[in-house]
Amino acid sequence: MMRRMSPRTGYHVLLAWVLPGLGHLAQGRRGKALYFGCLVLLMYALGILLGEGASVSATRYPYHFYGQSLAGLPVLIGNMLGSTPAGETILRLELGVLFSTVAGILNLVVMVDVYEFARRGGAAAGTGGAPTGASR
Amino acid sequence: MTSLAVLHPALQAFRSPLAVVGPMGLGEHAAWFLLISLMTFLVYSGLREEDLAVVVRSALARWVRFLVGSAVLFGCFAALSAWL
Numbered sequence: 001m002m003r004r005m006s007p008r009t010g011y012h013v014l015l016a017w018v019l020p021g022l023g024h025l026a027q028g029r030r031g032k033a034l035y036f037g038c039l040v041l042l043m044y045a046l047g048i049l050l051g052e053g054a055s056v057s058a059t060r061y062p063y064h065f066y067g068q069s070l071a072g073l074p075v076l077i078g079n080m081l082g083s084t085p086a087g088e089t090i091l092r093l094e095l096g097v098l099f100s101t102v103a104g105i106l107n108l109v110v111m112v113d114v115y116e117f118a119r120r121g122g123a124a125a126g127t128g129g130a131p132t133g134a135s136r
Numbered sequence: 137m138t139s140l141a142v143l144h145p146a147l148q149a150f151r152s153p154l155a156v157v158g159p160m161g162l163g164e165h166a167a168w169f170l171l172i173s174l175m176t177f178l179v180y181s182g183l184r185e186e187d188l189a190v191v192v193r194s195a196l197a198r199w200v201r202f203l204v205g206s207a208v209l210f211g212c213f214a215a216l217s218a219w220l
Contacts, residue, residue: 031188039179043172091159095168102172106179113183 009118023114044103051096053083070104
């Protein structure tokens with residue numbers, strides 16, 4: 001059953017962007033919130049670790065940043081705090097950029113899941129009880 | 137945007153523990169490939185499915201199929217490069 005998008009749906013999707021898993025938590029889906037949040041944030045953390053803090057940068061990697069920025073607040077903080085390679089070669093920098101970009105893109109999948117759950121009528125129940133939507 | 141790390145020497149001095157290992161070899165490339173593909177399937181399989189046990193099972197099944205296909209492709213390219 002498809003429903004019109006309510007302002008609450010948009011708010012939940014925005015929460016899912018701000019912090020991976022927060023949108024699911026707002027919908028009452030604690031298990032999925034923890035599942036998605038841990039996966040996306042772990043991938044992002046690996047990206048930061050591999051790139052030694054230099055893998056998120058809107059100035060050095062503008063195109064990758066479009067994907068990275070989908071992971072929300074952690075990326076914005078990473079961009080502000082990120083280090084700049086000072087003459088040394090960071091051996092796994094490209095791998096770090098890849099991991100953090102994929103983390104952002106996967107958070108888009110998480111946001112779509114929040115939206116689809118709301119459209120199926122889950123969010124309209126208030127706390128988001130067990131959905132009746134079919135799995136594929 | 138100025139990096140705040142310039143203001144914080146500890147952040148600027150952060151180094152990954154993997155740096156001591158040296159450049160990545162084929163084995164490490166393969167390991168990272170396995171990890172990133174697994175995590176991608178784990179997230180993707182969670183779309184539109186609420187039962188986490190089903191999500192993980194289907195993710196693992198898809199991942200294994202993906203790995204088999206990747207191994208076949210790798211073998212083809214390895215054979216091709218050896219032949220050329």
